[in-house]
Amino acid sequence: MAVDYETIISTGLSSLSRAATAWEDMGKRFGNLHDDYRDHVKAAVEADGWRGESATTFKSQAQVTLEEYAGARDEAKAVGALLKEAYGTLNSRRDKVIEARDQAVEAGMTVNPYSGRCTADLARMDEDKAEVYRRNQLARQELEESWTKKIADAVKDVQDADENFRMALMSDPSDGDKGLLDGFNGALKSDAGEANAARAEELYDKIRRGEKLSGAEREELDLLMRENKSDQEFSRTLITSLGGPDGVIRTHNELTDRAYFEETGRKKHYLNMDRHLADVIATATRVEGKGREREEDQRFYDKWMKDLREAGLKEYDAEIVDQVGSDQRMRGYQSIVTLMQNGSGYSEQFLHDIADDVRAAEDPKQGGDPDIWDLDRGFAGTKGEDGTFARDRDSWFANDPYDGVLGIMSKTPDVATAYFDPDTAAGKDRLEYLQKERDWDLVNTSEYRKVEVSGPDKADADSHVGFGAALEAAMTGQVPGEGPKDPAAGTAGAQTDEEKEKTERDLRKRIRVFEEVVDSYAKISAVDKSAIPENIRHNMANAVACYPNDVHDIIGKDGYFSGGLSTEPNGVGVDRAAMLQFIRGVSEDGGAYRTIHDSQMQIVANEIHGLGREDFEKGSPKAQGVAQVSGQTMGALDHIRADVLGSHRDDAISQNNWSKVYAYHTIGAPVTAIPVFGDTLQRLVDIGTGHVAEDLNNEISDKTTEDLIKHYSTKGYPRLEEMMVERAVQTGIPRSELGPADSAFQRVITADARQEYSAAIHDAQGSTGTGS
Structure with missing residues (x-):
């Protein structure tokens, strides 16, 4: 029977320590008896020269006795070590129960001393x-249920640990x-984990042999693994x-089958x-660790990776790749990466090494x-309007193990940043390989005429998804899909000089990756505007939105003042x-x-x-x-909007899709780490991003880029002027005072805004590669 709340609270564990x-x-005493015997x-009798059947019988029994002393010694020491480990673990978890109870009491709860159930004491x-x-x-x-659950969860942790040691x-x-x-x-x-590993292996092996686990066995295995x-x-x-x-690959394949x-x-x-x-x-x-402990860790790791390089290239049976009777087999790396997608907490060394090993298996330059x-079909999930793929159907299978590892890496941004850091030769080489050299076409195709013949390979629908996620994580320091935050967040809050230095180093790494990705893809896009893969465009846009002030300096201030300004706050x-x-x-993607x-x-x-107000009145x-x-x-x-839509003017489907995904982005949704506080500021944001901006995508059929530039010069610019007017009115200036041509507002402010808008919508042409 599992220990209950009352027992946990009322029972001291010092006796467990004394028992250990x-x-x-006892183990030491049995050790002494073993050595004395x-x-x-045993040695004295053997040295006496005793011969004959009785001597043979004695020697046999003496050996058994000696082994029993050794067994008693080792078993006693192991029990002592297990009890000591149990004391440390159970004591720590019991403290968590007491802590949860005390927090509940402090929050105004009355805690039942027998069940741990909480009742509000108003x-x-x-x-x-x-x-x-x-x-x-x-x-x-x-409220009562939340505190009761907190205590119950802490009790469950004690119960699980108690059962694990049992x-x-x-x-x-x-x-x-x-x-x-x-x-x-x-x-x-003498270690609970090592002691219980044999039972866990027994249960996994039972599955691998094709047998089924009972309900009790499933619960036992779940507890052991947790x-x-x-x-x-x-x-x-x-x-x-x-x-x-x-063996791990075969076990995983059986589980997924x-x-x-x-x-x-x-x-x-x-x-x-x-x-x-x-x-x-x-x-x-x-x-981890130091000295001998680290050396042991490294030996295990090196042996595991050596064996994985061999198993990763082997072929294995699995139903996921053989659903159409094609007798296909998967590679070990495809299986192990599929398995890894379900876990977390992998070390930087492991993720980097397995990614590089997968590359070595496919890269012609490395043999x-x-x-x-x-494989003969794709395994992508359903792509949503926001550009992400749902994890459904067969999409759980990592048919592209390199892309899969990169996707896993994106869950730990620092690991992704280090992988692509252009300050290292390896980081630059990895990015260049994935951008320019890799064969991403992993789906075999066939054409049927009189006979079946092989067609050209094609990319799976979710190609580059892991790559895009890893790049976004590497450039921003946040897991893709999380809300936007300042890439420099944490610098000011670090408590020690060492922590501040590390935070700053991490930020500089992310910025280096951002700079390298932007520069390298800019060169590619200047030649082929559609060259940035479809499935990473949202990731790239998220990265740009993560550095809004820096990007504003680059395309705004640098556009006006020129000369390559040092951007704020990150110096991009x-x-x-x-x-x-x-x-x-x-x-190329409207949503991006x-x-x-x-x-x-x-x-x-x-x-x-x-x-x-004074800024508007005097044209400061x-x-x-x-x-x-x-x-x-x-x-x-x-200009970029005009160039995209103008480039697709003969492709109505593409143009309509661009407008559709553009409109998908919810108006007012946060896209930067900069908060929008107050109705007055929100009104300005709405003018710049709302329906007027959306309408710029309409009524554009059969217009060239040049036509669209003219169109936006009259339809797009007024957004900026209206934002200026709105703010001036907010400061208390009557709208009637903003209209006269001789006002500072018209002579200086709107004149400058109109002039720079017009210059940018025309001279951005060369920057986007459209003037060539």
């Missing part, structure tokens, strides 16, 4: 808060034929006993087992085969022409363009919002600067 010491002392009894709460809970019984119930103490590893048949067992492990996933001894013992990488094809009703159970297997790989492959991953070293060529390539456009309109709105240098830079920014972006 007593068992260790070996040196003074008399001990602030009167205003108490009144809320008196009136709202549902809110009170939710299984370790009850485990019965084989001691060979040493000692008596039912005697002491010196094979008992409790020990962070234990290196458990993890390494388990994956070694499964047969190393080859059952989950997706054979026993779909138990899909959740099998995928849970698969996830646990991925987690122990993450733990087992970490190289690889570019067709090694090719990209010139205006390269940035605009990059944005042009990304803008809108992410960039709206992020810049937010900066423009912030700049305009910072102007006061500050107002002039805002007008000029805003004009440059909006003009350049409208």
Whole structure:
């Protein structure tokens, strides 16, 4: 029976510590008895020259006795070590239960001493808060349940640990034929993880042999894996006993076969087992510590990676690749990366090494085969309007293991940044290979005439998805899909000089990757505007939106003042022409363009919002600067819009799709880390990003880029002037005073804005490569 809340709270664990010491002392005493028997009894008799049948019988029995002493010694020491480990773990988790109880009491709860259930004590709460809970019984119930759950979760952690140690103490590893048949067992492990790994391996092996686990066995395996996933001894013992990488791959394949094809009703159970297997790989492959411990970690890691390089190239049976009777087989790397997608916590060394090893298997320059991953169909999920792929159908399978590893890397941005850091030769080479050299066409095709003949390979629909995610993570320092944040966030909050230096180094790395990606893809886009792969355009736009002020400096201030300004706040070293060529390539996707456009309109709105009444009345240098830079920014972006739509004027489907995905982006949705506070600022943002901006995509049929530039010069520019007018009115200036031609507003501010907008919408032509 599992220990309950009352028992956990009321029971001290000091006796467990004393028991551990007593068992260790017992082990020492058995050790002394073993040595005395070996040196003074068994050895003395053997040295006496005793011969005959009785001597033979004695020697045989003496050896058994000696082995029993050794078994008793080792078993006692192992029990002592397990009890000591149990004391540390259970004591720590018991403290968490007490902490949760104390927090609940402090929050105004009465905690039942027997069950741990919480009841709100309104008399001990602030009167205003108490009144809320008196009136709202549902809110009170939710509050009580949340605290009850917190305590129950802490109790469950104690129960799981208690059961884990019980299984370790009850485990019965084989001691060979040493000692008596039912005697002491010196094979008992002194580490709970190592002791329980054998049982976990037994249950996984049962699955691999085609057998089914009972409900009790599934629960047992789940507990073993949850409790020990962070234990290196458990993890390494388990994956070694499964047969190393080859055995792990075969086990994973069996689990996915059952989950997706054979026993779909138990899909959740099998995928849970698969996830646990991925987690122990993450733990087992970490190289940590110092001295001898690190050397042992490195030896294990080197052996694992050596075996994985062999297993990664082998072919394996799996139903996912053989659904149409084509008798296809998958490669080991495709399987192991599929497995890894279900886990987390992999080390930088492991992710970098496996990515480079996968590349070596396919890269002709390294003796690889570019067709090694090719299969007869694709495995992409359904692509949504936002450009992301749903994880459905067969999309769980990593038919492209390199792209798959990069996708895993994107979940740990620092790892992705280090992988592509252009300050290293390896980082530059990896990016160049993936951009320019790699064969991304992994789907075999066939043409049917009188006979079936092979057609050209093609890319899977989700090609480059992992690559794009990894680049976004590397450039921004955040996991793709998370809300935008300042890439420099954390610098000011670091508490020590060492932490500040590390944060700054990490930021500089991200900026280096951003600069390299922008410059390299700008060169490619200058030659072929559609060269940036479709599935990474959203990622690239998100990265640009992560540096809104810097990009504003580049395409706005640098456009007006020229000379390559040092951007604020991050000092991004990209010139205006390269940035605009990059944005042009990304803008083949309307949604990606809108992410960039709206992020810049937010900066423009912030700049305009910072102007006061006097700035508008006198046409101050500050107002002039805002007008000029805003004009440059909006003009350049409208030129890009015109160039994209003009380039596709003969392709109605493409043009309609661009407008559709442009409109998909929710108006007012946050696209930068800069918050929008207050209705006055929101109004300015809405003018720049709302329906007027959307309408610029309409009524453009059969217009060339030059026609569209003229169109936007009359339809697009007024957004900027209206933002200026709106802000001036907000400062208290009557709208009637802004209209006269001799006003500072018209002579200076709007004149400068119009001039810079017009200059940018025309001279951005060369920057986007459209003037060639």
